[in-house]
Structure formats: structure tokens, C-alpha cells
Amino acid sequence: MKPFTYQRALSVDTAVAESSERCRLLAGGIDLLGELKEGLVEADKVVAVTRIPGLDTIEKKSAGWTIGANVTVATIAAHADLARAFPGLAAAARDVASPQIRHVSTVAGNLLQHSRCWYYRHRDVTCMKKGGDVCYAREGEHKYHALFTGGYCISPLVSSLAVALTVLDASVVVRGRGGERRLTMAELYAPAWDDHAVHHAIVPGEMLTAIEIPLAARRSAFVQASEKASFDWALVSCAVSLELEGGVVRQARIALGAVSPVPYRDERAEKALVGTRLDETTADAAAALLLEKAEPLPHNAYKVPIARALIKRALLAAATPG
Numbered sequence: 019m020k021p022f023t024y025q026r027a028l029s030v031d032t033a034v035a036e037s038s039e040r041c042r043l044l045a046g047g048i049d050l051l052g053e054l055k056e057g058l059v060e061a062d063k064v065v066a067v068t069r070i071p072g073l074d075t076i077e078k079k080s081a082g083w084t085i086g087a088n089v090t091v092a093t094i095a096a097h098a099d100l101a102r103a104f105p106g107l108a109a110a111a112r113d114v115a116s117p118q119i120r121h122v123s124t125v126a127g128n129l130l131q132h133s134r135c136w137y138y139r140h141r142d143v144t145c146m147k148k149g150g151d152v153c154y155a156r157e158g159e160h161k162y163h164a165l166f167t168g169g170y171c172i173s174p175l176v177s178s179l180a181v182a183l184t185v186l187d188a189s190v191v192v193r194g195r196g197g198e199r200r201l202t203m204a205e206l207y208a209p210a211w212d213d214h215a216v217h218h219a220i221v222p223g224e225m226l227t228a229i230e231i232p233l234a235a236r237r238s239a240f241v242q243a244s245e246k247a248s249f250d251w252a253l254v255s256c257a258v259s260l261e262l263e264g265g266v267v268r269q270a271r272i273a274l275g276a277v278s279p280v281p282y283r284d285e286r287a288e289k290a291l292v293g294t295r296l297d298e299t300t301a302d303a304a305a306a307l308l309l310e311k312a313e314p315l316p317h318n319a320y321k322v323p324i325a326r327a328l329i330k331r332a333l334l335a336a337a338t339p340g
């Protein structure tokens with residue numbers, strides 16, 4: 019690992035002032051320390067942000083819930099009121115990695131974790147995402163890669179919380195030197211859809227400070243399929259939220275994870291559910307629409323039937339009174 023200076027920020031202002039192209043913000047360190055050790059990112063300075071006061075709380079206000087950037091994944095998994103309001107988010111948090119990792123990982127670090135593509139993670143490989151001109155996964159090993167992309171990189175977004183928060187219409191609050199901005203989850207990941215060089219929309223000089231979830235009478239669910247029961251990312255995940263009136267769908271959101279550089283949605287699938295009662299047939303039709311534009315490669319086509327099953331399972335779970 020190349021040497022860098024280490025600083026602990028005690029305010030968002032300090033973290034933002036220190037943050038630059040050659041500086042990295044450090045939360046739980048699960049992702050960043052691995053990247054620094056492998057030389058995937060270089061930094062002259064690392065600024066730890068987890069001791070900044072006020073960023074480790076979960077609050078319910080009149081407009082909605084606010085989750086501080088430094089709240090751990092374990093805290094989200096164990097928060098009873100949050101789980102009652104957003105069972106899909108709690109389920110996604112419970113499925114992350116392992117208990118040890120959940121206790122260290124923060125929600126901000128989880129949302130902003132980088133690609134897990136094995137070519138990207140290899141210190142000796144310079145693929146397109148690291149400034150090279152080849153995507154080795156396309157012609158090589160792409161078992162864990164995307165079914166949908168707007169560009170050439172097929173490395174999927176692997177944050178489970180991103181998928182669960184997307185269907186809740188959540189936003190992230192981002193502080194930069196010029197002030198504060200709010201991004202929807204779609205906006206947070208939009209640049210990664212067709213720009214192979216980026217992972218998300220946060221740039222050096224910015225810090226994610228909170229996640230906001232609006233209040234709404236929604237049911238939600240999250241399901242994932244993984245190779246291992248613990249200590250693993252999802253092969254495919256699916257989050258759903260539903261607004262129901264007398265058993266009839268008034269609004270639906272469906273997002274897939276680990277199949278695209280963004281939480282993958284298709285409004286056609288969501289609109290097709292409006293005005294219907296959810297059952298095997300309507301859920302299957304929505305799944306077919308959501309997967310219609312999938313472009314599987316030789317080694318990842320198995321993800322399509324898994325995604326279809328997860329979409330149906332998540333929709334039926336969210337529609338069933340708990």
C-alpha cells in the first residue's frame with residue numbers, strides 16, 4: 019500500500035474542505051481499504067468520517083425518515099420501527115455480507131462501494147473502468163455481470179441497500195463546497211449507466227451526509243439469490259414497493275440489483291400492475307416486461323430465470339398482509 023496521511027474529520031465542513039481528487043473519505047473501510055491495498059485507487063490523504071457527530075442516527079420526522087450517513091448496516095437491520103415502516107429495507111440490510119461486516123459498514127459506504135468485477139479488482143489488470151481500453155469481462159468471465167447496460171462496462175451495482183431504497187423513492191443528501199444537493203437514487207447512479215469510468219454521481223469534494231425516505235402508505239419486500247448463505251453479494255436481488263387500495267395496486271415500484279450498473283427499473287412493468295390485483299399471472303406479466311430488454315451473455319444467462327422468480331416472489335410477498 020502506498021503511504022498516505024490520515025486525518026479524522028469532526029465536522030462535515032472539514033471533511034468536505036479536505037476532500038479532493040487525491041483524498042478519500044473513509045467510513046467502515048470494508049471497500050476502501052481493499053482498494054488502497056490493491057492500488058486500485060490512490061490517495062495522498064485519507065479522511066475518516068465516522069466520528070462526525072450527528073450522522074449516526076435514524077430519525078422519523080413529519081416529512082419522512084432520515085438515516086445518517088454513518089448509520090451501520092447492522093443498525094438498519096435491527097431497527098424495529100424502521101423495519102415496520104420499510105420491511106424491504108430491513109430485509110436487504112439483514113442479507114448484506116456477514117454480521118461482522120454489517121457492524122462496520124455504513125449506509126453511505128454501502129451505497130458508494132465500487133465495482134466487484136474481478137478484472138477491476140485485479141491489481142495487474144487495467145480494464146476500461148481503470149482507464150484502459152478493453153472490457154475483459156465481455157469476452158472473458160462474466161458469470162456475475164450485468165444483463166442491462168447503457169455502455170460497454172457490464173459490472174453491476176452490488177449495493178443491496180441501493181435497490182431497497184430505490185423502490186421507497188429515497189434521496190441522498192450530498193454536501194459539497196458550493197452547498198447541499200439532493201439526488202434521487204436514480205440520479206445517484208445514472209452516470210454509471212453509460213459511463214464506464216464511474217461508479218456513481220458523487221465526485222471528489224462531496225460527502226454524502228444522509229438518506230431521506232418519504233412517508234407513504236407502502237408495503238415493501240426485498241429478496242435475493244446468492245451462491246452462499248452469508249458473506250456474499252447477491253447474484254440477483256429484487257426490491258418491490260406497493261400502494262394498495264382494497265387489494266388493488268395504486269402504485270408499484272420494482273427494482274433489480276446485481277444485473278445493471280444502476281438499480282434496474284422499467285416503468286412499463288410497474289404501470290402494468292396499476293389497477294390489478296396481484297396474483298401469479300399479473301406478477302409473471304410484470305416480470306416478463308421488466309426482463310424484456312435483458313441482454314444476457316453466455317455465462318450470465320442463468321440470471322434471467324432467477325430474476326423472474328425473484329420479481330414474482332417479491333411482488334407476492336409485498337402484496338400479502340404481514
Ligand SMILES: Cc1cc2nc3c(=O)[nH]c(=O)nc-3n(C[C@H](O)[C@H](O)[C@H](O)COP(=O)(O)OP(=O)(O)OC[C@H]3O[C@@H](n4cnc5c(N)ncnc54)[C@H](O)[C@@H]3O)c2cc1C
Nearest residue numbers: 045046047048049050115123124127128130177178226251
Ligand atoms: C464478503 C463481503 C460481502 C458483501 N456482501 C454485500 C451484500 O450482499 N450487499 C451489499 O450491499 N454489500 C455487501 N458488501 C459490502 C459491504 O456491505 C460494505 O457496505 C461496503 O463494502 C462499504 O461500506 P463501508 O462503510 O466499509 O465503506 P468504505 O469502504 O469506508 O467506503 C466505500 C466507498 O464510499 C466512500 N464513502 C464512504 N462514506 C462516504 C460519505 N459519507 N460520503 C462520500 N463518500 C463516502 C469511500 O471513499 C469509498 O469509496 C459485502 C462486503 C464484503 C467484504
Ligand code: SF4
Nearest residue numbers: 135145153171172173
Ligand atoms: S465489466 Fe467493467 S469493470 Fe469489469 S472488465 Fe469490463 S470495464 Fe472493467
